[in-house]
Amino acid sequence: MLKLIKTSVIGPGHLSDNLPNQDAIGHFISNEYWAIVVCDGMGSRIHADIGSIIAIQSIKAVLKKSDFDAPSKTVIAEFYQHWLNTLKQRAIKPNDAVTTVLIAWGDHQGHFRFFQLGDGVICTTKTNYTKTLIDEFSNLTTGLGLSKQYGDWTVGHGALSAQDNAILLMTDGISEDITEHCDFTEALATYSSNRSPRRVKKHLKDMFVSWPTPFHTDDKSLAMVILNDKK
Amino acid sequence: MTLKKFVANKPRALPVIILADTSGSMSIDGKINSLNQSLKDMIKSFAQEARSRAEINVAVITFGGQAEVHLNLTPAHQIEQLEELQATGGTPLGQACLLAKELIENKEILPSRSYRPVIILLSDGHPTDNYSLAFNELINSDRAKKATRLALSIGADADDSVLGDFNNDIEAPLFYAKNASDIHRFFRAVTMSVSNHSKSQAPNEPMKLDFAEVAEGELVEDDFDLDF
Numbered sequence: 001m002l003k004l005i006k007t008s009v010i011g012p013g014h015l016s017d018n019l020p021n022q023d024a025i026g027h028f029i030s031n032e033y034w035a036i037v038v039c040d041g042m043g044s045r046i047h048a049d050i051g052s053i054i055a056i057q058s059i060k061a062v063l064k065k066s067d068f069d070a071p072s073k074t075v076i077a078e079f080y081q082h083w084l085n086t087l088k089q090r091a092i093k094p095n096d097a098v099t100t101v102l103i104a105w106g107d108h109q110g111h112f113r114f115f116q117l118g119d120g121v122i123c124t125t126k127t128n129y130t131k132t133l134i135d136e137f138s139n140l141t142t143g144l145g146l147s148k149q150y151g152d153w154t155v156g157h158g159a160l161s162a163q164d165n166a167i168l169l170m171t172d173g174i175s176e177d178i179t180e181h182c183d184f185t186e187a188l189a190t191y192s193s194n195r196s197p198r199r200v201k202k203h204l205k206d207m208f209v210s211w212p213t214p215f216h217t218d219d220k221s222l223a224m225v226i227l228n229d230k231k
Numbered sequence: 232m233t234l235k236k237f238v239a240n241k242p243r244a245l246p247v248i249i250l251a252d253t254s255g256s257m258s259i260d261g262k263i264n265s266l267n268q269s270l271k272d273m274i275k276s277f278a279q280e281a282r283s284r285a286e287i288n289v290a291v292i293t294f295g296g297q298a299e300v301h302l303n304l305t306p307a308h309q310i311e312q313l314e315e316l317q318a319t320g321g322t323p324l325g326q327a328c329l330l331a332k333e334l335i336e337n338k339e340i341l342p343s344r345s346y347r348p349v350i351i352l353l354s355d356g357h358p359t360d361n362y363s364l365a366f367n368e369l370i371n372s373d374r375a376k377k378a379t380r381l382a383l384s385i386g387a388d389a390d391d392s393v394l395g396d397f398n399n400d401i402e403a404p405l406f407y408a409k410n411a412s413d414i415h416r417f418f419r420a421v422t423m424s425v426s427n428h429s430k431s432q433a434p435n436e437p438m439k440l441d442f443a444e445v446a447e448g449e450l451v452e453d454d455f456d457l458d459f
Contacts, residue, residue, distance in 0.1 A: 013284055137347045137377055176344045177239045184237040191234060203234075212235055214242040217284040 002034060002108060005192055006223035007201045009208040011173055013043075013217030022048040023171055023221035024099075026056035028064060035063050035105040036223035040120060040171040042098035042143055051087070051097025055144055058082035063105055068113070072155040076115060083144055094145035101144060102169040110160035110227050112167060117153050118143040121175035125186035126164040129156055130175075141172070160227040165189060167225050173218025177211070189226050245285035245346040245429050246304055247277075247421075248334065250327050251316060252354035252385070253295030258318035262355060262385060265411035267315050269418035276422045277307035285346050285429045290334060294327035296320020304340055322354065324393070325362030328369040335374045348378040349425060352397045353414075355385035362393075370397060383408055383417050 010021035022041030028034065039055040041048025062079035087097055100118030114122050114129055119141040121130045142152050160167060166189035170178070178184050192200045208220040249270065257263040270291065277287040290304040296319050302310070335341060335348065358366075369375050382394035385408045395405050403424075408414045 137343060137345055137374070176243065178237050179239055180237060184234070187234055187237065207234060212238045212240050214240070215284055215286055216242075 001228065002029065003192065003197060003226040004029070004034070004036065004224070005188075005197055005200050005204075005226070006036065006038075006221075007204045007208075008219065008221035009205055011217050011219040014219060020049045021219050022052055023173070023219040024049075024052035024056045025221050025223050026060055027223060028060050030064070033063075033068060033105065033107050034225060035060065035103065036167075036169055036225055038102040038120065038169040038171055038221050038223050040100040040118070040143075040173070040219070040221070042100070042141070042145075045096050045098050045145075047092050047097040048099065050090070050092060051083075051094075051099040051145060054086045054090075054097070055079075055083050055099045055101055058086060059101070059103060063103075068105070068107065072113070072115065072153070073150050076150065076153060076155075080144060096145075098143045098145035100141060100171070102171075104167045104169060104223075104225065106160070106167075106225065108227075110165075111157070112160065112225075113155070113157045114167075115153060115155050117147060119172040119175070121170050121172075121178075121181050122154075122167070123181045123185055124158065124160065124164050124167045125182055125189055127158065128181050129158070130154060130181075160225075162228065165227045166192075168222060169224070170222040171218070171220065173216070173220040174208075174222055176218075177213040177216060185224070188224060192224070192226060239344075242286040243344050243346060244288045244304075244306075244341070245425065246288045246290065246341060246348040247425055248304070248331060248348055248350045249289070249291045250331055250350065250352040251291060251293050251301075252322055252324075252356065253293040253316045253318050254322040254356055254359075255295070255319050256356050256388070257295065257385075260386075261411040262414065263316060263318040265414040266353070267313075269415045270316075271313055272415075273418050273422045274307050274310050274313060276426060278310065280307075280426050280429060287425060287429055291316075292327050292330050292334070294323045296323070298323050298326030298330055300330055300334070304334065321359035322356050323360040323362075324354070324358035325360045325365040328362065328365035332365070332369045332372055332375065335369075335378065336372060341374070348374075349421075350375065350378050350380045351383065351421060352380070352394060353383035353385060353417075354389055354394060356388050357390040358393065366393065366397075370399075381421065382406070383414070385414060 006025045008023045008025045024039045026037045037056050037059050039052035041052035058079045102120045103115040106112030168185040287307045288304045291302040293301045380399045382398040383406050384394050398405050406417050
């Protein structure tokens with residue numbers, strides 16, 4: 001059985017500026033496949049909140065009809081173009097709606113593919129799949145509307161198992177303040193194992209609101225899939 | 232429940248690193264006094280910043296006679312008093328660059344979750360040591376390239392070529408201080424800029440990128456065939 005946890009909380013920075021949450025989260029589950037998507041609209045762009053929501057819609061629309069074995073570049077190009085087309089219909093410039101993208105797309109046996117553009121982290125309980133750029137400072141990122149190169153993406157695949165049963169996507173509002181990403185994923189999976197998604201979501205929301213890092217400002221969003229969960 | 236134990240309890244830092252010429256010539260015309268007062272005012276402003284979304288950290292490296300770390304990278308609100316800079320000796324810029332590179336590449340002092348640092352070089356003269364190698368290694372280092380680098384040219388004898396090479400902010404070209412009060416003006420501008428940046432909606436997005444300005448190039452294999 002597959003359990004899905006996802007939640008998004010507006011950060012204090014946007015609250016104090018009377019701006020909307022610029023993160024967006026989404027998912028789909030079919031008989032064969034599932035996907036979780038987390039997008040972080042780039043703060044200073046006037047339509048960042050719309051850019052991230054449309055990215056979620058575009059990615060879900062494309063993944064639902066894509067072959068799970070399709071080349072990564074083809075899949076990305078399709079949902080990127082879908083995102084651009086939708087923005088054009090709404091007369092929004094891509095540069096005004098820049099958003100990062102984190103995707104995990106899998107089947108019910110635990111095989112998954114992942115795609116990342118910009119900051120944030122994708123990891124399981126054992127492996128951090130995000131490019132570690134130790135020389136980067138936390139203020140350097142890219143996203144849809146900025147990047148035009150496939151090389152900017154981190155893509156790959158993996159498999160969940162009884163020993164490594166969860167995959168987590170988190171925006172940099174969370175990941176930048178987390179010390180050990182895989183350990184956090186494992187702890188969250190363990191916490192979720194005997195609790196309902198609703199209860200886990202409430203706990204996460206409470207934690208994000210009372211986030212321990214001083215001066216934290218960012219919106220905080222995550223999505224996680226746990227395989228073979230009993231509850 | 233122990234999920235919170237994975238969350239850092241230290242704020243993200245916005246580092247401001249000053250490379251200050253404290254050679255003997257800075258004692259003339261009240262320049263060193265103005266610099267001392269400017270630094271104190273800047274630190275005081277940073278410490279009082281109430282709406283900051285980052286913890287502004289300040290470090291001061293001096294080069295006068297010899298280069299030294301005058302103030303280790305410290306949160307501004309923790310700096311109770313800055314020891315006065317003294318103007319003496321030659322202008323060993325190369326030594327200062329070595330110290331600056333050591334600091335900026337230290338990932339324990341400047342973890343990658345820090346915001347993009349601001350590095351300020353100010354000088355009123357020509358370097359007196361063999362500075363070229365260390366200077367180029369600093370400005371070409373991975374982390375210093377990503378920093379916002381500003382330069383202040385003080386008086387008529389400053390080496391504007393070196394200072395111009397250091398500056399990498401196209402929206403803030405080399406600033407000239409004709410006299411001591413201009414030093415103060417420069418630091419006021421820096422203080423306001425850093426303070427505003429630390430309060431901005433996106434301190435993680437230091438520069439305004441205009442996508443329309445990106446030059447149109449030939450599509451290479453790695454590129455998506457996207458038209459926007």
